Amino acid sequence: MSCRTDSTPLSPPSASPPPAAPLPAALSWLEPALEHLEAEGLRRLPRVRRGRQGREVELNGQQLLNFGSNDYLGYSGDVRLTRACSKGSCAEGFGGGASPLVSGQSVAHQTLERAIASLLSVDAALAFPSGYAANAATIPALVGEGDLIASDARNHASIIDGCRLSKARLLVYPHRDLTALEHALAAAGPAKRTLIVTDSLFSMDGTIAPLADLSEIAHRYAAMLMVDEAHATGVFGDRGSGLVEAAGCSDGVHIRVGTLSKAIGAAGGFVAGRASLTTWLSHAARAWVFSTAHPPGVAAAAARGIALVGEEPFRRQQLLHKAAEFRAMLASRSVSTTSDSATERSGQIVPVVVGEPHRAVTISAALAEAGYFVPAIRPPSVPEGGSLLRISLSWHHTEADLTSLAEAIGAML
Ligand SMILES: Cc1ncc(COP(=O)(O)O)c(C=O)c1O
Known part of the structure; x- marks a missing residue:
């Protein structure tokens, strides 16, 4: 038995799903509930990922620099x-x-x-x-x-x-x-x-x-x-x-x-x-x-x-070093991250709080336009009014990746 270990992406499914049948009365509450989520900026739209994720990721056919994964050491596609x-x-x-x-x-x-x-x-x-x-x-x-x-x-x-x-x-x-x-x-x-x-x-x-x-x-x-x-x-x-x-x-x-x-x-x-x-x-x-x-x-x-x-302690050491550098890059552009990040040990998750869900979605979409995948995190994952851009750093990111993202965020906030 052999398994594919190369990086050739699988083909996406070719057939489109059949049209949705009308909802039975017992489920008629679902559509208004989803419309309410939409109106509040809380609707989640699943994205289709193609190929391995690493420094970059292909989402809905768009190749993006990947700041949205918890694959901190870059092993998920290894x-x-x-x-x-x-x-x-x-x-x-x-x-x-x-x-x-x-x-x-x-x-x-x-x-x-x-x-x-x-x-x-x-x-x-x-x-x-x-x-x-x-x-x-x-x-x-x-x-x-x-x-x-x-x-x-x-x-x-x-x-x-x-x-x-x-x-x-x-x-x-x-x-x-x-x-x-x-x-x-x-x-x-x-x-x-x-x-x-x-x-x-x-x-x-x-x-x-x-x-x-x-x-x-x-x-x-x-x-x-x-x-x-x-x-x-x-x-x-x-x-x-x-x-x-x-x-x-x-x-x-x-x-x-x-x-x-x-x-x-x-x-x-x-x-x-x-x-x-x-x-x-x-x-x-x-x-x-x-x-x-x-x-x-x-x-x-x-x-x-x-x-x-x-075997590879250098990955975590370099990741934390990059995280500290990235926080400093944001700070120099007057973008604040967690309030106490300067005074304690800080990690590879760098949140930028933007407030309302719609704002987080708009900035996340603008970052995607510019080539960066940075997810908008909204309630219930965070408290009301605390929607944020959650930047996850990975060992794969280069200094140039971090600088360009810091510049893009600095220009948008
Ligand atoms: C703090 C914390 N605990 C547990 C989990 C759940 O882990 P898993 O994704 O393996 O189910 C998560 C997932 O994001 C998490 O952030």
């Missing part, structure tokens, strides 16, 4: 991952078959989990079908009725959904406001278990959680601390394991979540920590117990991506 996927698929077949509890775990998944545990220097890891599933399943497996969760106001939707599913009492503290967090915990009264949960690098704001202080607060309140490193895995830390490592607080973070879909260039999510934690999750995390594992070839590609993080 032939080494494609080959690993092909080899893993050839060895173990493509489909996952059933939940790992039912049909067994593939060797590729076992290898991947060991690679993750080794990267994070923890006992064990559990691979989930996605990062979303990891968060949404882990929180209800750890806390329930009678328990307490403290969650940062800007946490990712999958954390929010996990909190809702858990039925635990929820305290949402203002973004990174530790004084408010402490007041809320002190005022909350007794709970059987307490969980503090935060993103490490916030996906839309580009801000970084004060992890060392959070671990100290968690210790004082005998709370579990769960940190989602979706955007930090592979990018931060000497070993590339994330911001927990970079902040030197690995011992104080009990539950480490990550995704394999961003810097690692593959797909899937994981939870890592003590062996008893992952063993418990393999019984209680419903998205692990009741969902088919992602394909062994995907696990093999993810394991290759993890290995590359160890």
